[in-house]
Amino acid sequence: MPDLIEDDPRIIEFDVRTDEMLVNMGPQHPSTHGVLRLVLRTDGEIVSETEPHIGYLHRCAEKIGENLTPRQWIPYTDRLDYLAAMNMNLGWALTVEKLMRHEVGEKARHLRVLIAELNRISSHLVGMGAYGLDLGTFSPFLYAFRERERILDLFEEACGARLTYSYITVGGATADLPPGWLQRCEAFLDQFEPIIKEYHALLTTNAIFVKRTAGIGVLSRAMAIDYGCSGPVLRGSGVDQDLRRDGESLYTGMYDGYAFEVAVQKEGRYPRDHSYPTVPSEAVLGDCWHRFFVRMLEVVQSMDLVRQAIDRYAACPEPLPEPLKLFEKLPVGDAYLETEAPKGQMGFYVVGNGTSIPWRVRARSSSFSNLSVTHELCRGCLIADVPAIVGSLDIVMGEIDR
Amino acid sequence: MRGPSFLESIEAACPGAVVGSQLEALDPWIEIAPARIAEVCQWLKSRAEPRFDSLQCITAVDWLETDPKKAAKVSWQPHLEMVYHLWSTPARSSLVLKVKLPRWSGDVAGHLPEIPSVTGVWRTADWHEREVYDLSGVSFSGHPDLRRILCPEDWVGYPLRKDYEMPMEYHGIRCR
Numbered sequence: 001m002p003d004l005i006e007d008d009p010r011i012i013e014f015d016v017r018t019d020e021m022l023v024n025m026g027p028q029h030p031s032t033h034g035v036l037r038l039v040l041r042t043d044g045e046i047v048s049e050t051e052p053h054i055g056y057l058h059r060c061a062e063k064i065g066e067n068l069t070p071r072q073w074i075p076y077t078d079r080l081d082y083l084a085a086m087n088m089n090l091g092w093a094l095t096v097e098k099l100m101r102h103e104v105g106e107k108a109r110h111l112r113v114l115i116a117e118l119n120r121i122s123s124h125l126v127g128m129g130a131y132g133l134d135l136g137t138f139s140p141f142l143y144a145f146r147e148r149e150r151i152l153d154l155f156e157e158a159c160g161a162r163l164t165y166s167y168i169t170v171g172g173a174t175a176d177l178p179p180g181w182l183q184r185c186e187a188f189l190d191q192f193e194p195i196i197k198e199y200h201a202l203l204t205t206n207a208i209f210v211k212r213t214a215g216i217g218v219l220s221r222a223m224a225i226d227y228g229c230s231g232p233v234l235r236g237s238g239v240d241q242d243l244r245r246d247g248e249s250l251y252t253g254m255y256d257g258y259a260f261e262v263a264v265q266k267e268g269r270y271p272r273d274h275s276y277p278t279v280p281s282e283a284v285l286g287d288c289w290h291r292f293f294v295r296m297l298e299v300v301q302s303m304d305l306v307r308q309a310i311d312r313y314a315a316c317p318e319p320l321p322e323p324l325k326l327f328e329k330l331p332v333g334d335a336y337l338e339t340e341a342p343k344g345q346m347g348f349y350v351v352g353n354g355t356s357i358p359w360r361v362r363a364r365s366s367s368f369s370n371l372s373v374t375h376e377l378c379r380g381c382l383i384a385d386v387p388a389i390v391g392s393l394d395i396v397m398g399e400i401d402r
Numbered sequence: 403m404r405g406p407s408f409l410e411s412i413e414a415a416c417p418g419a420v421v422g423s424q425l426e427a428l429d430p431w432i433e434i435a436p437a438r439i440a441e442v443c444q445w446l447k448s449r450a451e452p453r454f455d456s457l458q459c460i461t462a463v464d465w466l467e468t469d470p471k472k473a474a475k476v477s478w479q480p481h482l483e484m485v486y487h488l489w490s491t492p493a494r495s496s497l498v499l500k501v502k503l504p505r506w507s508g509d510v511a512g513h514l515p516e517i518p519s520v521t522g523v524w525r526t527a528d529w530h531e532r533e534v535y536d537l538s539g540v541s542f543s544g545h546p547d548l549r550r551i552l553c554p555e556d557w558v559g560y561p562l563r564k565d566y567e568m569p570m571e572y573h574g575i576r577c578r
Contacts, residue, residue: 055552062537063561099428225456225491228526239491246494335428336487336498338458347459349485364459364487372529401552 019043025386027056033130033390034397038374042383050378050386052371057401065361070096070350071170071326073361078164080346080363080399083126086119086155087341088399089168092363095348096170098250099335102324107316108172109254114309115158115168117302118185121192122151123342124295124302127394131292132203134391135212140202147195150188157181171324182310189303196300204296205277213289214282217377217389221286227376228369231344232298233393235264236291243340251339258308263297265290270297288392295394298342327356334360343367343394365399415445431485431498439501440518440544443486447523452493457524459487460531462538466505466564480505482515482540503540505563514541521545537562 026037035056041049061080065073070092077092078085090112097104104112129144152162158177159167167173203209219229224237234241242262244255261271265285270276270293283289330352338347344366351360370393377389409432413420419442422433434442446454466480467473486499507513514535519542520527531542532551539560542548550557559566568578 055550055554058552060561101428223525226525228456228458228524241491241494248496333428334485336459336485336496345458347487349459349461349487351463360461360463362459362461364461368529369526372526 020048023383027053033395036371036390036395036397036400038386038390040378040383040386045382045384047378047381047383047386050375052374054371054397054400057397059402061363061402062361065358065363067357069327069356070330070358071324071328074169075164075166077363078166080365080402081123081341081343081367081396082163082398083396084119084123084342085163085165086115086168087123087339088346089166090116091337091339091341091346092348093168093170094251094254094339095335095337095350096330098248098337099330099333099350099352100170100324100328101331102171104172105316105318105321107313107318107320110309110313110316111173111177111320112168113254113258114185114306114313115155115173117305117309118151118154120302120342121299121306122148124299125151127295127342128199128203128292131391131394132209134387135209137203137206137209140199143195143198143202147192150192154181154185154188157184169323170328172321174323176320177313182314185306186310189307193303196296199296200277204293205280210280210282210289212385212388213292213392214280214287215284216288216385217381217392218284219286219291219373219377223373223376224286227373229344229373230366230369231340231342232263232291232294233344233366233370233373235262236294237286238265240264240266243338243345247340248337251337255305257312258305260301260305263294263301288388291392291394329354329356330358338364341366343396343399344370346399363399363402365402367393367395367397367400371395371400411449412442412445415449416442429496429498431500433500433502436501436503436517439484439486439499440520440523442499443488443520443523446488446497452490452495454488454490454497455524456489456491457486457520457526457530458489458496459485460520460527460534461485461487462534462540462562464505464538464562464564468564482538484517484534484540486520507541514539516541516543518543519545519548536560539563 021042023040023042025040027035037053039051040047061076064076074089077088080088125144125148129141132140155165156162159165219237221237221239224234240262245262332352332354334351336349338345346366347364349362350358353359378386409423416438419434419438420432421435424431463483465478467476482503482505484501488497503515507515519531531545534540535548536550536553571577
């Protein structure tokens with residue numbers, strides 16, 4: 001090979017050495033699910049370091065909670081995980097009920113299961129649709145929102161709101177379901193059930209989708225526990241934990257008598273995998289594909305639970321109890337309770353000092369811990385895989401920044 | 403498990419670390435000496451049964467009554483209380499640890515109280531401790547990257563302190 005001189009045009013071919021570069025992803029990037037900023041240290045296409053910067057949506061929710069009564073703070077819980085506001089209302093209501101040693105009746109219990117599981121379906125639908133968007137396919141989003149719209153219609157009928165419900169509250173729920181609601185809910189489920197096959201054709205078994213997600217962002221079991229991951233992120237890594245079954249008796253009591261199987265891979269098999277697409281051979285336990293698949297299984301699981309709850313709720317003749325008074329005094333003491341929200345374990349901590357306003361309110365969100373693992377998952381991946389990994393965690397900035 | 407025998411086993415493993423307990427509370431808790439918290443947590447994580455392999459939450463509660471009339475009636479002295487909620491994935495049980503800290507180190511306003519970091523025990527403590535530092539003003543010794551997480555880096559004060567006053571403006575933006 002002849003010696004190269006600087007003016008030689010061929011020198012370009014030998015000068016493909018890349019430099020380390022800092023890339024700012026967000027806070028306005030569409031695939032960061034809200035206002036999340038990721039600073040990536042890249043070398044060419046390879047990401048060597050990821051640093052999430054959060055706090056753009058910080059609204060001092062905990063401080064506001066120290067100035068309001070628990071029932072007045074319910075609308076603020078709506079705005080934590082605004083895609084699953086019912087589950088947030090429920091988590092806070094149960095925590096305050098735990099502190100007050102208050103028990104709601106059978107009817108309120110079944111109503112809560114019914115509403116919370118319905119909201120889980122709608123949250124997972126958004127998770128699925130938005131994940132498709134992250135990976136560059138638009139149609140699943142439209143399919144998911146078509147069905148979610150019907151759930152929102154049902155919620156609107158029950159409480160008047162489509163996103164921030166404030167429906168479940170301390171001591172029960174703000175109002176009973178309107179007449180004919182259960183039939184309309186059942187009609188929705190009947191129509192929804194066969195549609196799930198379409199989702200699997202669109203995403204789960206789609207060859208491009210599998211290529212983009214299988215084996216990407218593998219989160220090991222030990223790391224998931226160490227980072228406090230929860231919900232589908234934890235179960236996607238093969239940890240058999242679901243607070244609806246394993247949580248505190250106060251919470252598991254709500255699901256007493258309900259039949260459901262935790263969506264987790266055990267001995268290489270998922271429950272229900274007989275009627276479901278098989279796990280692709282490229283998929284590794286703990287990767288993006290498994291996290292996605294767990295969510296899809298939970299949609300069906302929640303549908304079963306909603307059906308069970310409808311029967312039980314309809315069988316309760318007594319009227320729904322009135323919720324507790326707005327200015328009910330809180331006892332001295334503290335209580336912490338975690339519930340299984342769609343995105344993971346949502347914890348609330350409340351300290352009472354004998355007045356109606358809590359001394360301290362704390363919200364521990366699942367997305368906060370789930371997001372903290374990104375720098376481990378994104379180490380050494382391609383830039384194009386960063387949205388795939390962050391999207392598979394299904395985060396909501398509202399509950400991270402609070 | 404949370405009974406007196408459990409308390410004794412902590413006492414045996416880390417002598418002098420337990421300074422109080424309330425086993426009849428709604429969530430029974432054990433109070434640990436501030437300097438010993440990381441050591442106790444490490445032991446709780448490494449013991450066989452139950453193994454507290456996960457940390458759910460770290461909270462700081464500011465016990466300060468700002469109203470002088472009410473302050474005369476309360477039974478406690480102003481202090482900060484750290485609350486650690488631990489979780490055992492294999493045993494599916496939880497444990498609450500509390501640590502009492504002075505509001506300011508050496509009672510000098512602005513000097514943050516210090517407590518050993520548990521980041522080395524559970525990685526999830528990293529962000530939780532940053533949040534407590536950011537909002538409640540507690541310094542964690544041994545934390546790898548202690549800086550604000552939710553508030554901007556140049557924010558002044560610790561919003562979840564009871565005597566916190568919102569600044570009038572921030573970079574030309576009116577705050578109140």
